[in-house]
């Protein structure tokens with residue numbers, strides 16, 4: 059099914075909320091793509107064909123997730139394990155060593171750059187697909203694209219990279235995504251309206267459940283590892299061991315402890331290579347977004363209870379049941 063464009067003057071409530079509340083300077087509109095009507099910025103269409111046809115390598119390590127499921131945490135874990143504990147190399151900013159395939163489609167700077175000559179974008183921001191195509195092996199690739207929009211070679215199984223999917227409960231994901239969209243993507247509305255967009259499948263990479271379920275049903279494939287944020291919280295050493303086994307690495311207990319410490323929330327929050335403070339600062343400096351906050355925010359399971367009332371919780375639970 060071809061993309062469905064979201065008209066700026068649409069009367070549909072979801073479209074109207076999106077157009078009113080989520081149209082920062084780097085976004086010119088949205089489209090819904092494919093049978094699940096995955097919401098993506100209009101700029102994605104400039105990259106869709108290149109992503110579909112990109113050359114995947116069997117040696118790649120991919121982290122796939124719905125936004126805010128624990129992607130960064132899982133990326134850092136997988137990178138350190140697969141790179142044999144190269145903590146010196148881990149000082150390089152994560153987006154450089156573990157780039158985000160769909161980064162560029164999210165941020166269309168084409169109209170902004172001529173007016174902001176001081177804004178220098180590295181290639182992994184200005185053209186994330188080219189950056190990844192040119193990387194040396196083993197490549198590490200992050201994506202929020204759902205299964206059906208991954209490169210053809212992955213979907214058809216002609217290439218079998220190692221894929222780690224990480225999932226998180228919907229309510230915490232929604233709260234985390236709300237803060238993220240305010241500080242990094244220019245959402246300007248209330249939390250209530252944000253929840254309407256989340257439940258209505260009208261945020262980038264939504265709808266949520268098909269995203270998760272399409273990997274859940276593939277969780278037993280040998281090149282796919284399905285992780286949960288809640289398990290990383292509950293027993294990080296166990297997840298480290300499981301991930302190492304999946305990546306074909308033997309770890310001793312000392313290494314497991316060392317990595318668990320490196321991956322603790324406190325350490326990640328103060329680690330400039332992974333905490334995205336630099337990106338937030340750039341947005342502020344160039345007035346691309348205005349809200350304050352941190353990427354490493356709460357790091358908790360059940361944080362939603364602090365912001366969702368009983369009715370909203372019940373609505374999320376009904377929707378999940380469906």
Ligand code: PPS
Nearest residue numbers: 125126127128129130131234322323354355356357
């Ligand atoms: S993104 O933008 O989609 O890549 O975001 P993502 O990395 O998936 O999710 C960010 C949330 O993960 C939390 N996080 C952690 N929690 C616990 N321990 C560690 N080490 C850790 N690292 C990242 C981060 O705080 C975001 O969750 P919230 O609930 O907003 O705090």
